[in-house]
Amino acid sequence: xxxxxxxxxxxxxxxxxxxxxxxxxxxxxxxxxxxxxxxxxxxxxxxxxxxxxxxxxxxxxxxxxxxxxxxxxxxxxxxxxxxxxxxxxxxxxxxxxxxxxxxxxxxxxxxxxxxxxxxxxxxxxxxxxxxxxxxxxxxxxxxxxxxxxxxxxxxxxxxxxxxxxxxxxxxxxxxxxxxxxxxxxxxxxxxxxxxxxxxxxxxxxxxxxxxxxxxxxxxxxxxxxxxxxxxxxxxxxxxxxxxxxxxxxxxxxxxxxxxxxxxxxxxxxxxxxxxxxxxxxxxxxxxxxxxxxxxxxxxxxxxxxxxxxxxxxxxxxxxxxxxxxxxxxxxxxxxxxxxxxxxxxxxxxxxxxxxxxxxxxxxxxxxxxxxxxxxxxxxxxxxxxxxxxxxxxxxxxxxxxxxxxxxxxxxxxxxxxxxxxxxxxxxxxxxxxxxxxxxxxxxxxxxxxxxxxxxxxxxxxxxxxxxxxxxxxxxxxxxxxxxxxxxxxxxxxxxxxxxxxxxxxxxxxxxxxxxxxxxxxxxxxxxxxxxxxxxxxxxxxxxxxxxxxxxxxxxxxxxx
Numbered sequence: 001x002x003x004x005x006x007x008x009x010x011x012x013x014x015x016x017x018x019x020x021x022x023x024x025x026x027x028x029x030x031x032x033x034x035x036x037x038x039x040x041x042x043x044x045x046x047x048x049x050x051x052x053x054x055x056x057x058x059x060x061x062x063x064x065x066x067x068x069x070x071x072x073x074x075x076x077x078x079x080x081x082x083x084x085x086x087x088x089x090x091x092x093x094x095x096x097x098x099x100x101x102x103x104x105x106x107x108x109x110x111x112x113x114x115x116x117x118x119x120x121x122x123x124x125x126x127x128x129x130x131x132x133x134x135x136x137x138x139x140x141x142x143x144x145x146x147x148x149x150x151x152x153x154x155x156x157x158x159x160x161x162x163x164x165x166x167x168x169x170x171x172x173x174x175x176x177x178x179x180x181x182x183x184x185x186x187x188x189x190x191x192x193x194x195x196x197x198x199x200x201x202x203x204x205x206x207x208x209x210x211x212x213x214x215x216x217x218x219x220x221x222x223x224x225x226x227x228x229x230x231x232x233x234x235x236x237x238x239x240x241x242x243x244x245x246x247x248x249x250x251x252x253x254x255x256x257x258x259x260x261x262x263x264x265x266x267x268x269x270x271x272x273x274x275x276x277x278x279x280x281x282x283x284x285x286x287x288x289x290x291x292x293x294x295x296x297x298x299x300x301x302x303x304x305x306x307x308x309x310x311x312x313x314x315x316x317x318x319x320x321x322x323x324x325x326x327x328x329x330x331x332x333x334x335x336x337x338x339x340x341x342x343x344x345x346x347x348x349x350x351x352x353x354x355x356x357x358x359x360x361x362x363x364x365x366x367x368x369x370x371x372x373x374x375x376x377x378x379x380x381x382x383x384x385x386x387x388x389x390x391x392x393x394x395x396x397x398x399x400x401x402x403x404x405x406x407x408x409x410x411x412x413x414x415x416x417x418x419x420x421x422x423x424x425x426x427x428x429x430x431x432x433x434x435x436x437x438x439x440x441x442x443x444x445x446x447x448x449x450x451x452x453x454x455x456x457x458x459x460x461x462x463x464x465x466x467x468x469x470x471x472x473x474x475x476x477x478x479x480x481x482x483x484x485x486x487x488x489x490x491x492x493x494x495x496x497x498x499x500x501x502x503x504x505x506x507x508x509x510x511x512x513x514x515x516x517x518x519x520x521x522x523x524x525x526x527x528x529x530x531x532x533x534x535x536x537x538x539x540x541x542x543x544x545x546x547x548x549x550x551x552x553x554x555x556x557x558x559x560x
Contacts, residue, residue: 006032006039013045022053040070047079056086064096074100074107081113090120108134112143119151122459124415127151142171149177153184156391156416160184175205179214186218187410189394194218199230206234209247216251228252231264242272249281256474258288258510276304284312287319288510296320307337314346318353319512326350341479344447344534349507352515362534365440368448369504369519369531374487375430376423377526383420385489388548392465406466413461413550424550425458428487428528432456432554435483435530448482448532454556456483461552463489466500466542475508475538481553484533488523490548497522500542504531508538523547 004012009032017025029046036042047062063080067073077100084093094117097104104110111134119127128151134144145167152160161184168177178201185194195218201211212231219227231248238244245268252261265282272278279298287295299313314329327350333343344362351359363369374381388409395407414425436452443449459480478484486502498520505518521529531537533553 003035004032006036006042009035009042010045013049017049017052022049025049026053038065038069040066040073040076043069044076044079047083051079051083051086056083059083060087060089074103074110078104078107078109078113081117085113085117085120090117093117094121105133106137108138108141108144111137112141112147115144115147115151119147119154122412122415124151124155124412125417128155140170142167142174145170146174146177149180153180153187154411154415156187156411156418161188175201175208175211179208179211182214187394191218191221195222202230202234206237207241207244209243212244212247213251220255239271242268242275242278245271246277246281249285253285253288258285259291261285262289262291262294276302280304280309280312283316287312287316292320305332307333307340307343310336311340311342311346314343314350315511318346318350319510321353323350323354339447339450341447341481341533342477345477345479345536348534349511349513349515349536353513362446363505363518363532367438367440369521369535370435370438370529371521371524372431372435372528372530374526374528375427375434377427380420380423380427381489381526384424384550385548387418387420388463388465388489388550392463392548395465406464408465409463411462413463414458414552415461424487425461428458428485428550428552431528432483432530435528447534451482451556456554457557459553459555461550463548463550465546465548466539467546475503475506475536477536478533478553481533481555483530483554484535484537485528485530485552485554486523487528487550487552488525488547489550490546491523491525492542492547495542498540500547501540502529502537503540504529504535504537506538507536 009028013025013028013032016028026046026049029042029049032042033039033046043062043066047059047066050062051059060080060083063076063083067076067080070076077096081093081097084090084096094114097110097114097117100110104114111130115127115130115134118130128148131144131148131151134141135148138144145163149160149163149167152163157163161181164177164181164184168174168181171177178197182194182197182201185191185197195215198211198215198218201208202215205211212234215230216228228248228251231244231251234244235241235248245264249261249264249268252258252264262282262285265278265285269278269282279302283295283298283302286298295316299316302309310329310333314326314333317323317326317329326346330343330347330350333340334347337343348359348362351362391409392407395409414421436456439452440449442452492500500523502521502523503517504521505515507513507515518535523529
């Protein structure tokens with residue numbers, strides 16, 4: 001009996017997939033590849049079915065093999081890039097596509113996929129370029145219009161609403177575009193219309209977490225006392241969806257409503273007994289709400305071997321003064337995730353409590369914490385300050401951040417198109433290099449100094465404006481970075497010493513530790529406070545007038 005051809009295997013696999021049996025389709029293609037090893041079209045088919053099944057990582061591997069089997073095939077590299085971007089590896093997608101740029105710029109799919117990869121990699125200008133190229137080839141391309149509209153919002157482009165409307169004109173059923181329209185209206189100051197649209201989105205798509213979060217943000221900004229009540233309505237509409245109460249819990253916890261978050265988690269734990277994450281959420285929030293016995297019982301009952309569990313259990317034991325148990329938890333966390341910033345932050349605190357000299361190695365070496373003058377400040381600051389005030393006038397207090405009062409700019413500041421911010425970005429990067437040059441020597445065992453010689457870049461950037469009357473930042477860390485900063489743009493005239501000072505190294509309040517800050521930095525206009533991201537930091541309250549900063553996180557290029 002003759003072996004079926006690659007085309008036969010492909011046809012059978014597609015038929016199985018269309019019949020709703022993706023696993024059978026994948027098995028058929030595995031048989032085909034065993035009969036025809038390295039056959040490019042079968043590898044490509046296997047990649048497509050894996051991608052449609054939600055396994056982007058396997059799909060990327062299949063597409064890569066197809067490309068190796070038939071080098072130079074543009075469709076294969078486009079497919080590979082789409083899968084890599086979906087698997088959270090947009091930089092790898094860009095690297096794969098780069099050799100095909102010349103031929104790719106005339107292919108709509110290439111331009112669309114390249115735009116998506118650049119956007120996911122945090123390159124909004126490059127994303128805009130490739131989406132524009134896509135739309136030049138096909139003006140009504142749905143993905144191109146969608147991606148370009150989203151990029152316009154992220155860059156603060158003045159025609160963002162018009163771009164969203166153009167995308168909606170060809171795809172009225174896309175919920176993310178309706179959310180994009182609400183967000184663009186909010187940015188433009190049309191808050192009433194934005195909220196009305198957000199409420200309609202949540203009513204029609206109660207399962208959609210992005211919409212639920214955005215409405216919570218708007219309701220919180222409007223001063224609603226019960227700004228998450230729509231989550232309860234969503235849960236009632238979709239009682240079998242565990243993602244809704246999980247997100248509800250996280251939104252409440254992010255603004256210090258720990259007791260309320262613990263109750264949401266407890267109810268979800270009853271409704272979803274097989275999902276251990278709800279017991280963890282209840283334990284975390286019960287502990288933050290000072291219900292120690294409840295938290296202790298829950299942590300003891302957990303059957304989860306996850307970094308998140310060990311991190312929060314360590315936090316619980318530090319809170320109770322059980323430092324040895326906390327170290328045991330942190331050992332398990334760092335065995336699984338050796339450079340976890342949150343874990344190292346708690347390790348440093350536990351060492352300080354115990355009087356361990358390694359605390360000094362981690363956070364107290366000369367040069368790790370410093371106030372550095374901003375390069376070219378006289379030129380770049382005045383126009384940046386004026387432009388930032390325009391943004392703050394329509395910016396809310398964010399959900400889930402350290403800010404208590406005041407406002408924070410939306411999105412990533414240095415992704416915006418204004419030249420004033422580009423100039424400030426350049427000045428900050430130069431200042432960072434001055435800081436790096438004065439750091440202690442390279443140390444491969446240290447969470448920051450191991451990156452002393454590797455290229456750095458900014459991951460996030462935002463501005464905060466505090467208006468006096470007690471606004472402040474609660475002690476927190478930025479777990480995505482290796483270096484964190486505050487660049488001081490404006491400070492109150494004649495402020496008293498200690499008013500609005502930056503306390504570096506004071507533990508978060510929920511840890512209940514009477515440890516003083518390691519360093520108190522008195523802010524200076526046109527200076528950057530720079531310190532390892534493993535250090536907790538917060539501000540004392542500002543009594544009067546206003547204070548404005550730009551903050552950011554530094555990462556290595558490999559991590560961005």
